[in-house]
Amino acid sequence: MLLKKLTNTTACPRCGSGAENMDHLFRECPVSVSCTIFCCAL
Numbered sequence: 308m309l310l311k312k313l314t315n316t317t318a319c320p321r322c323g324s325g326a327e328n329m330d331h332l333f334r335e336c337p338v339s340v341s342c343t344i345f346c347c348a349l
C-alpha cells in the first residue's frame with residue numbers, strides 16, 4: 308500500500324514538495340536549483 312501510494316504520487320522525491328516534472332526539477336525545486344547554481348559557479 309505504501310509503495311503503491313509513493314509510486315502514484317507525482318511529488319518531487321528530492322524536496323518532497325511540488326510536482327516531479329522538468330520545470331520543477333530545473334527551475335522550481337530548491338534542492339536542484341541550489342545544486343545547479345553550485346555547479347554553474349564552479
Ligand SMILES: [Zn+2]
Nearest residue numbers: 319321322336
Ligand atoms: Zn523538488
